[in-house]
Amino acid sequence: xxxxxxxxxxxGSGKDTQIELLSKIRKVNVIEAGDLIRKKAExxxxxxxxxxxxxxxxxxxxxxxxSEKLKSFSSESVIISDGFPRRLSQAKWLDDFAKSNDIEIxxxxxxxxxxxxxMKRLLKRGRADDKKEVIEHRIAIFHDxxxxxxxxxxxxxxxxxxxxMGSVEDIHERMKEALKW
Numbered sequence: 001x002x003x004x005x006x007x008x009x010x011x012g013s014g015k016d017t018q019i020e021l022l023s024k025i026r027k028v029n030v031i032e033a034g035d036l037i038r039k040k041a042e043x044x045x046x047x048x049x050x051x052x053x054x055x056x057x058x059x060x061x062x063x064x065x066x067s068e069k070l071k072s073f074s075s076e077s078v079i080i081s082d083g084f085p086r087r088l089s090q091a092k093w094l095d096d097f098a099k100s101n102d103i104e105i106x107x108x109x110x111x112x113x114x115x116x117x118x119m120k121r122l123l124k125r126g127r128a129d130d131k132k133e134v135i136e137h138r139i140a141i142f143h144d145x146x147x148x149x150x151x152x153x154x155x156x157x158x159x160x161x162x163x164x165m166g167s168v169e170d171i172h173e174r175m176k177e178a179l180k181w
Contacts, residue, residue, distance in 0.1 A: 009111030012121035033084035108153035
């Protein structure tokens with residue numbers, strides 16, 4: 001049975017950095033939903049426009065990309081999902097998919113930072129879609145869409161909230177503690 005760990009957080013919360021550090025401790029496979037979507041956007045102008053505006057793309061398309069990636073891993077894998085699910089409908093879809101594909105969702109980690117810290121980190125990062133207005137929109141969408149998902153996993157007893165403020169090393173220690181690694 002595969003084990004799935006979900007890591008979400010505001011844009012710029014350090015998910016990529018922390019997942020990379022975790023992958024040095026254990027062999028993990030990573031699903032980066034944002035990267036899958038950006039790759040799809042390269043050949044789809046409609047998706048590209050949504051990404052550039054900071055909008056979330058269609059659930060069915062994201063679910064399809066994620067399911068394809070999940071199916072590509074061998075059994076007994078540890079998989080970390082970076083930023084998916086972000087909507088309650090995606091979380092329920094993932095539960096159903098996991099049950100029918102021998103995957104255990106073992107932990108849902110919210111890497112928690114303030115809105116101000118998100119803005120600061122993203123403006124410093126300087127990716128093409130990291131413009132002030134777009135970042136503000138992405139932060140608002142995160143809060144609107146993700147609060148139900150957080151409650152959903154909290155009710156299942158799978159939620160760990162990890163303080164994403166401070167040094168990379170301190171955050172990493174908190175991540176390991178949440179995972180009991």
